[in-house]
Amino acid sequence: MKILLTGVAGFIGARTAEMLLEQGHSVLGVDNLNDYYDVRVKEYRLGRLQELDGFVFHQIDIENRDALDALFKEHSFDAVMNLAARAGVRASIEDPYVYLATNTLGSLNLLDLMVKHGLKKYLMASTSSLYAGCDMPFVESMDVRRPLSPYAASKLGAEAMAYSYHHLHDLDVAIVRYFTVYGPAGRPDMSPFRFIEWIKRGEPITLYGTGEQTRDFTYIDDIASGTIAALQTQGYEIYNLGGGNEPISINQMIEQMETHLGKKALIDYQPMNSADMQDTSATIDKAKSNLGWEPVVCPMEGFKKTVLWHLSEESWLNKIQL
Template sequence: MDTAKRYLVTGAAGFIASQVCQQLLDQGHQVVGIDNLNDYYDPRLKRHRLEQLGGNSFEFQELDIENAAQLRTLFDQSSFDAVLNLAARAGVRYSIENPVVYETTNSLGNLNLLQEMQRTGCSKLVLASTSSLYAGQPMPFREDLPVNTPISPYAASKKGAEVMSYSFHNIHKIDVSICRYFTVYGPAGRPDMSVFRFIRWIDEGTPIELYGDGTQSRDFTYVDDIARGTILAVKPLGYEIINLGGGGTPVSLNTMIEMLEQRLNKKAIINRQPFHKADLMETSADITKARDLLGWNPEVDLAEGLDRSVQWYLENQPWSESIPLP
């Protein structure tokens, strides 16, 4: 990636994709970012991220990957060295309530992109996927585990996108890198995820809605590290599935809450709820492939990442505390 190239990044106003755009721009590349700016969570947060991405090398279009006609026009207007598909409906619990939109965005939307890539000769796809696929598998999670029993529509829609991408690799020789993300967090994060919500609730003295006893643990991964690994996956690999996670060092929600209490100098009030059957008790990533194929390791540990997350929240008050929590 030494030579300046032109990349399409979908979901560009999203938490991870906006950081991918920024890192690509910092490397001197041209980026076309698309996003439908839906209201799953407050669009103001999405526009806040886009505002950080100005400059002549970044072009944004409000566009939905579910709309095949719009995509056709986009691909007719521009040629791309690679497509990084990070547009997705995310969240396990919400997918149970609205499974159709997860299928149309995560699976059909990815198919629409693959068809335009095949039609126009764009031969590299990086697809964002999820550690949620590993439910019920032994840890640490390896990419060769048989993830054929997804326990949520979200995970099922991502599995559909993965296997369709393989079909296009097999038939049309599209080079595919699938990045399975593990619990991404950081500044300007998604307000439906635990780190954002817990910071808000601890800071304002609202009881934390904690599903389970808090011993469930996650392989937290800082957003800058995830974005860096996603960009490294642009290299030619054939067809590979690659974990991007904290490296097999899961941290319990109870410990994460204690770390946030220290940073906010406030005590959390906890309202315990029954454990949700679509959640995983623990996630732990085997990142051997990421090291071997991409030369990637996570660099930001949880302590530093939470420092930055809390700092963003406090520096952006009172706006940050007005963002509705889905």
């Protein structure tokens, strides 16, 4: 297939594109390369992709409908994978407008251009943050109409708009809700990347809460393979892609990092943010039965792989702003 993949320089987008290319698909990747976090990490991921056959890159913001329209006119795509997003719960409280513009309006641009140019297959990345306030474990059928952050609200809007376009224009739509993704070349604003770097550099970890809060950590390769598997969706379906109801506490994660780095963490405890979730746990039965997907990398193995990547790339990671 020839796939338009947005957010291709992002953590999940880059690994998903890499796997698609390994499988023989061609990928036209777009990304605006914004500076939400240190752009050198995005340039690293993009540089790896540009060494592979079948990959083309355009620096485009999905908020720019005219620029996207020009791509649709020039290329014939088999599917659109919308992995572009403004992510982060706390940052969305500070600037909700940019989250609505990218996550909701940007998604609408893609959906509307698909209809205009006759495309039928759409995949969109969503978030487990929608389940805040729900009872665990989280199931796709839960009522998520009370999002606790602008980030979650912007993703809920994108999901709802995708359903409207499925209903009105018969698009095949797959929504994948991600649970705490981590791994090599991760996001510098997320705790796995920051904690490893802080411990490695001998700097204090900023930890919100006691560290006993839990997350359904999901390794990047598992997330990418699940995202690709969801392309087979017909109709409109939502899938949880998570660790499979085996949550790990933040303190357990820190202990693993200390073990593999051979250094103790200095911890600066801060109050928990009201928009943060205490615990996350995914029911992944639907992805197992419909897609034949389940995670294969357990958190303890994944944390080790992640630490080893940080050590192997230490020469430039030491300069990354956290």
